[in-house]
Amino acid sequence: MSAASTSRIEAVERLRLRIRELEAAPRPSLSVVRTGIARIDELLLGGLPLGTVVEFCGEAASGRTSVALRALAEATANARLGAYVDCSGELYAPLAQSLGVALDSLLMVYPESPKQGLWAALQLLRSGTFTCTILDLTRASVRPSMAEGKKLTDAASRSGCLLVLLTTPEFPADGGLRLRFSALGLEGLSVEVLRSRRGGYRGATIPWDTLYSCAPVWRHRHPEEVPVRELRELVNAPAFHRQRASIARNGLEGVHAQRPGRDLAMPNLSKPGVLGG
Amino acid sequence: MRFLYLHMPRFPVQRRVLEMPRLKGQPFVLVEEARGQRRVVFASSSAIRQGVTAAQTATAASALVPGIQHFSFDVESDARILAGLGEALMVVAPAFQLSPPDGIWLDASAAHLCGNEAGLIAQVLRLTQCQGYQARAVIASELFTARAVARLGREAQQIVRAGDAASSLALLPLRALELEQDDLVERLTALGLKTLGQVASLPEDAIVSRFGNAGLRLYRRARGQDEDLFVPTLVESALEESLELGFPAETMEPVLFGLKTVLDRLRARLCGRKQALVRLRLQLRLEPSGEETLTIKLARPTVQVRLVLDLARLQLEALSIPNPIARIIATVEESSPAVEQQLALGDEPEGDASLEIVLSRLASSMGAQALRSLEVLEFYRPEAASAAKAFRPPRRTSGLGTESDVPQRRAPQPHHRERPARLLPKAEALVVRFGTGGVLADAVVLGKRRSVLAMTGPEKINGTWWGSRMSPSREFFRVIFEGLGPVWLYRDLNDGRFYLAGLFD
Numbered sequence: 001m002s003a004a005s006t007s008r009i010e011a012v013e014r015l016r017l018r019i020r021e022l023e024a025a026p027r028p029s030l031s032v033v034r035t036g037i038a039r040i041d042e043l044l045l046g047g048l049p050l051g052t053v054v055e056f057c058g059e060a061a062s063g064r065t066s067v068a069l070r071a072l073a074e075a076t077a078n079a080r081l082g083a084y085v086d087c088s089g090e091l092y093a094p095l096a097q098s099l100g101v102a103l104d105s106l107l108m109v110y111p112e113s114p115k116q117g118l119w120a121a122l123q124l125l126r127s128g129t130f131t132c133t134i135l136d137l138t139r140a141s142v143r144p145s146m147a148e149g150k151k152l153t154d155a156a157s158r159s160g161c162l163l164v165l166l167t168t169p170e171f172p173a174d175g176g177l178r179l180r181f182s183a184l185g186l187e188g189l190s191v192e193v194l195r196s197r198r199g200g201y202r203g204a205t206i207p208w209d210t211l212y213s214c215a216p217v218w219r220h221r222h223p224e225e226v227p228v229r230e231l232r233e234l235v236n237a238p239a240f241h242r243q244r245a246s247i248a249r250n251g252l253e254g255v256h257a258q259r260p261g262r263d264l265a266m267p268n269l270s271k272p273g274v275l276g277g
Numbered sequence: 278m279r280f281l282y283l284h285m286p287r288f289p290v291q292r293r294v295l296e297m298p299r300l301k302g303q304p305f306v307l308v309e310e311a312r313g314q315r316r317v318v319f320a321s322s323s324a325i326r327q328g329v330t331a332a333q334t335a336t337a338a339s340a341l342v343p344g345i346q347h348f349s350f351d352v353e354s355d356a357r358i359l360a361g362l363g364e365a366l367m368v369v370a371p372a373f374q375l376s377p378p379d380g381i382w383l384d385a386s387a388a389h390l391c392g393n394e395a396g397l398i399a400q401v402l403r404l405t406q407c408q409g410y411q412a413r414a415v416i417a418s419e420l421f422t423a424r425a426v427a428r429l430g431r432e433a434q435q436i437v438r439a440g441d442a443a444s445s446l447a448l449l450p451l452r453a454l455e456l457e458q459d460d461l462v463e464r465l466t467a468l469g470l471k472t473l474g475q476v477a478s479l480p481e482d483a484i485v486s487r488f489g490n491a492g493l494r495l496y497r498r499a500r501g502q503d504e505d506l507f508v509p510t511l512v513e514s515a516l517e518e519s520l521e522l523g524f525p526a527e528t529m530e531p532v533l534f535g536l537k538t539v540l541d542r543l544r545a546r547l548c549g550r551k552q553a554l555v556r557l558r559l560q561l562r563l564e565p566s567g568e569e570t571l572t573i574k575l576a577r578p579t580v581q582v583r584l585v586l587d588l589a590r591l592q593l594e595a596l597s598i599p600n601p602i603a604r605i606i607a608t609v610e611e612s613s614p615a616v617e618q619q620l621a622l623g624d625e626p627e628g629d630a631s632l633e634i635v636l637s638r639l640a641s642s643m644g645a646q647a648l649r650s651l652e653v654l655e656f657y658r659p660e661a662a663s664a665a666k667a668f669r670p671p672r673r674t675s676g677l678g679t680e681s682d683v684p685q686r687r688a689p690q691p692h693h694r695e696r697p698a699r700l701l702p703k704a705e706a707l708v709v710r711f712g713t714g715g716v717l718a719d720a721v722v723l724g725k726r727r728s729v730l731a732m733t734g735p736e737k738i739n740g741t742w743w744g745s746r747m748s749p750s751r752e753f754f755r756v757i758f759e760g761l762g763p764v765w766l767y768r769d770l771n772d773g774r775f776y777l778a779g780l781f782d
Contacts, residue, residue: 060723061762065698065782081632081670092700092779093651093663094693107668108649109639120639127635138782183762185730208763212694212781 030078033132033162036070036100037211039204040179043193047074048162050131053153055165055173058181060138063189063211065091066099067181068134068164073100075162080131083107083124087117088139114140118148121163125152128159136166137173149174279385279394279439280507281370282423283401285412288379289355290319293348295409296538297523305346308335318350352378358542362408364512365545369400372509380424382507385416394436402434408545419503422446425453425473442501447474454495461488461495473499512550516609518542525564525601529593532561532602536589539607540582547612553578556611559589563600571596574645576636576670577629578613584630588637595641632670653693657738658749659700659778695736695755697765697779704776707766717756720766722777727758735768753778 032047041047048054048071056064072082077100084091086108097103107130111117114137121135137144144152144165153176156163165173172178180192188207285291289307294300304324308315315335324345329338339345356377363373363381369391370383388397398414405412415430417423417437422445426435429449437445446453453473454462470476476484477499484496497504518539526532536559547554555578559571571592573585639648649665656662712718719728734754751767758764765779 059761061764061780061782063762063782069698088699089702090699090780091651092659092696092698094653094659095696095698096651097653098693098696102671103651103653104669104671106650107636107670108651108665109643110647110649111643112647116643120643123635123638127631129632129635183760185759186757189762208757208781212763 030075030080030131033071033074035067036074037067037206039206039210040067040191043191043202043204047071048164049177050162051157051160052176053149053156053163053165053173054176055167055178056181057167057169057172057178059168059183062181062183063206064166064179064181065136065138066095066211067179067191068166069096069099069101071162071164072096072106072132072134073102075132076100076102076105078131079105081105081107081129083109083121083130083133085109085111085117085121085124085133085135087111087114087136090139091136114142118144118152122151122155125155125159125161125163128161130161132162132164134164134166137171138166138168140167140171143171144173146174278507279388279416279418280420280423281383281385281394281397281401281414281416282376282420282427283366283381283383283405283412283414284424284427285379285405285410287319287321288359288410289350290321291410292355292358294321296520296535299523300346303346304329304342304344305348306335306338307348307350309350309352315347360510360513361518361542361546362405362410363510364549365408365542366401366404367512367549368404368551369397372507374508375510376424380427382420382423384507384509388416395434398434398436404545408541417442417445419498419501420505420507421498421503422501425449429453442503443474443477443499446499446501447472447477449473451476454498461491464488516543516546516550516612517606518546519604519606521604522602525603527601529590532593532605533586533590535605536607537582537586539605540585543607543609544580544582547580547609550612552612552614553580554585554609555613556609557585558608558610560606560608561598561602562604562606563598564603565600567600569596569598572610573637574640575633576668577633579629579633581630584633587630587634591634591637591641636668659696659753697763697781699782700765700779701777704767704778707775707777709775717754717775720758720775722758722761722764725760727760730757730759732756755781 030050032044032049034041034047035044056068058064072084073096075082082101082105084106089110091108093103096106107124109117109120109124111120117135117137117140121133124130124133152163167173169180176195178194180190180194182190182192184190184205188205188209189211190203190205192203290305293305293307300321302323303321304327305321306317306324306329307319309318317329317331317333317335317338319331320329320338324338324342327342329341329345333341335347339347356375359375359377359379359381363375363383366373366381366383370385370387372384374382376382383401385394385397388394391397391400394416398416401414402412413427413430413433415423415427415435415437417426418439419442422437422442426437426445426449429452430445435445450472451462451465451470465476470479476496479496481493481496484492488495494504520535520539522531522535524531526535543554543557555575557573559573561569561571563569571589573588573592575585575588579585636648648668650668651663652666653663654661707720707722709720710718717729717732719726721727732754735752736754737750737752739750750770752770753765753767755763756766763781764777765781766775767778768775
């Protein structure tokens, strides 16, 4: 075969390959949604896993919303839809856009109550069309019940979507994975990863400048004027609800499944007067 | 010019059966009031087999077939549906002309887009069958030739070449002229003529002398010389379809069935116009009185009937209707050009349907105003720097999309990176204390007195010079308080107080 025909064949093959690439530009597949903050992604072993419910629990101004928005930005950057169920009505769009969230791919849902917000999040998860949904319960004064938590977890698992719950330590939820955010004053923020199933604890400290890419010029108070005390306040948040696997599988068994009266303690027959004596 | 004539035998009967499937196989007639008598215009196949014929009185038909059902022959309604079908066929033809009560002429000049004229016939019959009608189609160079051969020819599909009109018409009976002057046809029959070929073989001057200009016109048609012009039917700009339910419906099933029939017709008309549905208004007329109106708004334009039907069902389930539903009227309020897209690998066509259903479910329960999308505005006041608008997800594009298909997103402003994640709906006034030198020392923030660890700013905004004295004039600071992350405060220069505006959460 002559050199000219060989080069022509190669050129045609290259064109064919290029046409195939152009015709099928598939969306990249996702198994985790990265936050974009290397330390947090390391703690999560890559990123927030799809098909789960993750809880970002922390006080106000602890950085949880910014980290959640970064996860949303990653999802929308991969041609996915995202949703934000805003029970507090406080999300500020300019910051979301500057973190990379594509606002035209973000559905904002404004429920009238936290209960309605939970229902809306469940519907969004079940539809399977919103890869990353954030449910803002920071202003809710109720803790989602176990049944609600289970429904959310099942829906996330079946649809392969991610739900991020923003909660406070006073009213946490029961996701399979909890990230505990705490502000450490000038140092930055502390992120601790707690898993309910496999157990384990990992933590890291993230400087503020990593979370907020702009580097402001801080004017610090004179050290003598700042009261020296432990800045991190550990609030005793209730732990995860734990239930035996057999009860989850079979329900209550034995006497506990029967008349509630059987659960009452038996009277002490040795005490005088119990039997009218 | 070439014309395709689409003939749907007994179209009004076919239409009735489509709207009321229970009539399939049953004897029924369509009657009209003429000279004080109710006469049969069309009859179903079952009634015809039992001896019912057109022009019979309704009484005679009832006597022949006990239990036969009578319906009014609604000329206008049939013409409207025929026009809708013609509009749907504009996918393959640039124009159509109605031939009521059971036919449509189509301009066949776009046959080359379907391969050839045989391809055009196949496409037209396929589209007609999708609508549920049985039809015959013929292409010829004359309007009369195409119609006569389609109505009375031996074959259901035929192409009459230019110049072959006379030979195609030769064997057709004189009934082919039935739609024209009836008395002429009777006089020709009385002369012993049976076919158009026999009429065409007569000398022309004899026809003219005996029958005048009308006879000349019939004679020329029999020879394949038709002088009628093709006059395209004007398409109505409003897209509306209605359906009268056979009996007022108290349950969902007959309403949904009727709604599907209406939506199928609307879909065909939208496809004919190369449009997709964006907003649909459904009016349900109740019996004896009352009306309910639903609006179905779609996030993405679509022509999928099933999706719209699911959305309508969701809304109907949420309604409580006091009376039975007698009539359904569907009007397309907003449509947009339907751009067909090639699916990319990994795309899930049913994803769009799931999206519409979940949006409709949320809108039904929470109200349409609870579902929004955000956009950033360039405005100096932070609380007015974003606005809510309707949620319209971007269309997915394949790699072959042009630049105009890529959603144009505005680049974020650099100063937006310095904004908090949360902006309080109403700024909270703070009780502050100052240290030496007038520096902010501490404040009561979120219910607790906290010391200031660090702060940066100010970032100042001023009201417009033509504004009132109370137009906003503020100095914004980012402050790290003890036990908190950075927060966004501002000092209102009008009243001198500090306010908590947002949280860097």
